[in-house]
Amino acid sequence: MKNVTELFGSMVFNDHVMRERLPKSTYKALKNCINQGISLDLSIANIVANAMKDWAIEKGATHFTHWFQPMTGITAEKHDSFISPTSDGSIIMEFSGKELIKGEPDASSFPSGGLRATFEARGYTAWDPTSFAFIKDNTLCIPTAFCSYGGEALDKKTPLLRSMSALNKEAIRILKLFGHEDVEKVLTTVGPEQEYFLVDKDLFAKRKDLIFCGRTLFGAKPPKGQELDDHYFGTIKPKVAAFMEELDEELWKLGILAKTEHNEVAPGQHELAPIFTTSNISTDHNQLTMEIMQKVAKRHGLVCLLHEKPFAGVNGSGKHNNWSLSTDTGINLLEPGKSPEENAQFLLFLAAVVKAVDEYQDLLRLSVASAGNDHRLGANEAPPAIVSMFLGEELTAILESIEKDSSYDKKAAAYMEIGVDVLPRFKKDTTDRNRTSPFAFTGNKFEFRMLGSALSISGPNVILNTIVAEALSCFADQLESCDNFQATIQSIIKSTLQEHKRIIFNGNNYADAWVKEAEHRGLLNLKSTPDALPYFIAPKNIELFTKHKIFTESEIYSRYEILLEGYSKVLHIESLTMIEMVKKDIIPAVVSYVDHLTQAALHKRALLSTTCSCDLEEGLINELSSLSGCLYKKLNALDECLISSTFANEQEKANYYKDSVFPAMQELRAVADEIETLVGRTYWPYPTYGDLLFSL
Numbered sequence: 001m002k003n004v005t006e007l008f009g010s011m012v013f014n015d016h017v018m019r020e021r022l023p024k025s026t027y028k029a030l031k032n033c034i035n036q037g038i039s040l041d042l043s044i045a046n047i048v049a050n051a052m053k054d055w056a057i058e059k060g061a062t063h064f065t066h067w068f069q070p071m072t073g074i075t076a077e078k079h080d081s082f083i084s085p086t087s088d089g090s091i092i093m094e095f096s097g098k099e100l101i102k103g104e105p106d107a108s109s110f111p112s113g114g115l116r117a118t119f120e121a122r123g124y125t126a127w128d129p130t131s132f133a134f135i136k137d138n139t140l141c142i143p144t145a146f147c148s149y150g151g152e153a154l155d156k157k158t159p160l161l162r163s164m165s166a167l168n169k170e171a172i173r174i175l176k177l178f179g180h181e182d183v184e185k186v187l188t189t190v191g192p193e194q195e196y197f198l199v200d201k202d203l204f205a206k207r208k209d210l211i212f213c214g215r216t217l218f219g220a221k222p223p224k225g226q227e228l229d230d231h232y233f234g235t236i237k238p239k240v241a242a243f244m245e246e247l248d249e250e251l252w253k254l255g256i257l258a259k260t261e262h263n264e265v266a267p268g269q270h271e272l273a274p275i276f277t278t279s280n281i282s283t284d285h286n287q288l289t290m291e292i293m294q295k296v297a298k299r300h301g302l303v304c305l306l307h308e309k310p311f312a313g314v315n316g317s318g319k320h321n322n323w324s325l326s327t328d329t330g331i332n333l334l335e336p337g338k339s340p341e342e343n344a345q346f347l348l349f350l351a352a353v354v355k356a357v358d359e360y361q362d363l364l365r366l367s368v369a370s371a372g373n374d375h376r377l378g379a380n381e382a383p384p385a386i387v388s389m390f391l392g393e394e395l396t397a398i399l400e401s402i403e404k405d406s407s408y409d410k411k412a413a414a415y416m417e418i419g420v421d422v423l424p425r426f427k428k429d430t431t432d433r434n435r436t437s438p439f440a441f442t443g444n445k446f447e448f449r450m451l452g453s454a455l456s457i458s459g460p461n462v463i464l465n466t467i468v469a470e471a472l473s474c475f476a477d478q479l480e481s482c483d484n485f486q487a488t489i490q491s492i493i494k495s496t497l498q499e500h501k502r503i504i505f506n507g508n509n510y511a512d513a514w515v516k517e518a519e520h521r522g523l524l525n526l527k528s529t530p531d532a533l534p535y536f537i538a539p540k541n542i543e544l545f546t547k548h549k550i551f552t553e554s555e556i557y558s559r560y561e562i563l564l565e566g567y568s569k570v571l572h573i574e575s576l577t578m579i580e581m582v583k584k585d586i587i588p589a590v591v592s593y594v595d596h597l598t599q600a601a602l603h604k605r606a607l608l609s610t611t612c613s614c615d616l617e618e619g620l621i622n623e624l625s626s627l628s629g630c631l632y633k634k635l636n637a638l639d640e641c642l643i644s645s646t647f648a649n650e651q652e653k654a655n656y657y658k659d660s661v662f663p664a665m666q667e668l669r670a671v672a673d674e675i676e677t678l679v680g681r682t683y684w685p686y687p688t689y690g691d692l693l694f695s696l
């Protein structure tokens with residue numbers, strides 16, 4: 001029996017360890033820097049670094065690294081040992097404050113989107129003391145931000161921290177008006193539900209598409225998929241349970257709040273949900289969770305697929321981002337209150353989210369845009385590409401009553417004397433969860449469901465924090481200069497509803513009627529990544545980001561370029577993989593099988609002359625010959641698509657991949673999948689969908 005309380009955080013230089021190991025004054029100074037966001041004095045950093053090193057060495061560490069999140073969407077690390085030579089030929093183990101605070105990795109091979117000239121290859125990593133250092137693979141990892149020589153953010157952490165501080169600033173303005181003088185900080189919190197697939201390692205190794213692209217590029221539909229709904233919450237198979245047990249242990253050691261695990265809807269699909277924590281730590285933890293899932297899976301003879309749509313025809317994998325706001329005094333600002341005054345505050349924050357989501361639906365959409373997620377959105381329990389909000393019937397009715405100046409219900413009358421007469425008291429929303437909604441209110445938080453499973457949660461949370469900060473800032477401007485606080489709140493909520501209620505939709509987001517209705521309401525329907533990304537550089541969005549100091553204009557352009565480039569590159573790699581699979585494996589398989597059938601027919605004929613029927617062989621030979629002719633044509637068409645012309649810019653290139661390359665890939669796949677259904681098992685070069693999905 002493991003002692004989970006002892007295990008938990010045992011590899012983290014957390015607050016508990018700091019208090020234990022640092023001199024009181026150093027601890028206090030460090031905490032002060034963390035809380036106030038000010039930089040650490042070198043003399044203090046030296047003491048912290050030394051204590052960290054001693055602690056890490058005791059735990060078996062030999063190296064340290066600045067652990068950062070470049071714009072690849074994954075993490076990066078460069079290990080340095082603690083050794084330092086002495087004059088007598090031996091070594092001592094050293095780690096200085098300077099090494100803790102700042103690193104200078106060569107940044108030249110990370111995507112920078114033009115932010116870093118090649119002659120300025122250096123980048124800086126700077127310690128983020130709001131996220132604890134930890135030990136992974138005998139290396140002390142120091143969470144850091146990563147920026148260019150000129151100071152521009154080259155990573156995913158820096159903008160997230162900036163967005164958290166923007167939201168803090170604006171939320172505090174509002175809270176002061178409500179009399180919360182004791183609140184010093186408002187933090188955004190996130191709990192990301194991580195979905196993933198597990199497949200057998202040996203089967204994985206036989207599929208180039210899984211190896212190179214993380215998803216199947218071919219595969220005929222198996223006789224059984226998820227039709228019977230028998231996998232969702234089903235008994236966890238022993239092999240998977242053993243994986244989950246070790247995964248939990250590894251995550252707990254790193255202080256990751258792994259809480260819930262279950263089988264998901266698709267066969268072979270699972271989910272791990274942590275307890276929420278501040279957005280910054282949650283983002284670090286989610287990156288670690290994805291990394292450790294993949295490592296632990298290998299130790300169990302499995303491969304963990306984080307792709308958003310590894311298999312066509314069954315559910316994809318998402319990462320539902322449960323987002324909320326809370327104060328350092330412990331108030332969840334998205335929790336409906338018990339009194340009308342509390343509800344006035346709640347409804348104001350809610351209105352800010354409504355305004356934010358409607359005004360910046362383009363940014364929310366593009367924050368989840370990737371080649372992988374394009375396959376997922378709009379089907380199999382994943383939300384569609386049209387951003388809308390689900391508030392549930394009760395909350396919607398309350399907001400409507402405010403908008404129309406009508407009483408919500410009779411019970412509300414009891415609270416009229418308080419002066420916020422149409423801001424009634426109400427219970428937590430109890431309506432059913434709507435799985436098709438991209439952005440659903442779930443009682444005391446919003447579940448942003450559009451995120452794909454492989455995505456760093458940084459991007460979507462940067463957007464969420466920033467757009468809500470902007471809405472709160474508008475409200476604060478009005479409230480700070482008004483004469484009648486309560487009347488102004490009411491009018492803000494009312495006008496917000498009038499202007500933005502088009503974004504609220506509680507119905508079925510999959511229905512064709514919704515697509516039409518959404519269009520009628522003027523909502524965006526950005527179906528693909530290249531359709532969504534240009535909104536990054538829309539003037540209103542540049543203004544938003546620069547106003548709140550989230551991104552400079554050049555940082556915005558760099559991200560836009562990187563994302564576009566990433567999209568085209570993924571499709572290019574997928575196309576090349578398809579071509580290789582068809583040429584090297586699928587064609588030889590069909591040819592052999594047809595030859596086998598031909599030989600069989602010839603042998604029959606030789607033995608029994610014309611009396612024997614060769615209908616089966618002839619039928620299959622004919623069918624396969626015609627399909628393989630078609631396959632060859634589609635293969636050449638895709639091949640030709642890739643001998644591309646030059647493009648004026650990355651947008652044009654991404655559009656080309658979407659409009660020309662992608663359809664050619666789909667057409668090639670369709671023919672190959674049909675061929676797969678006809679070719680004998682021993683001839684087919686790959687494990688089938690049935691093998692992959694039901695192997696554990």
Ligand SMILES: NC(=O)CC[C@H](N)C(=O)O
Pocket residue numbers: 195264265315316317318319376380381382383435449
């Ligand atoms: N049951 C569920 O929550 C399914 C979610 C779904 N897998 C998605 O892609 O978002």
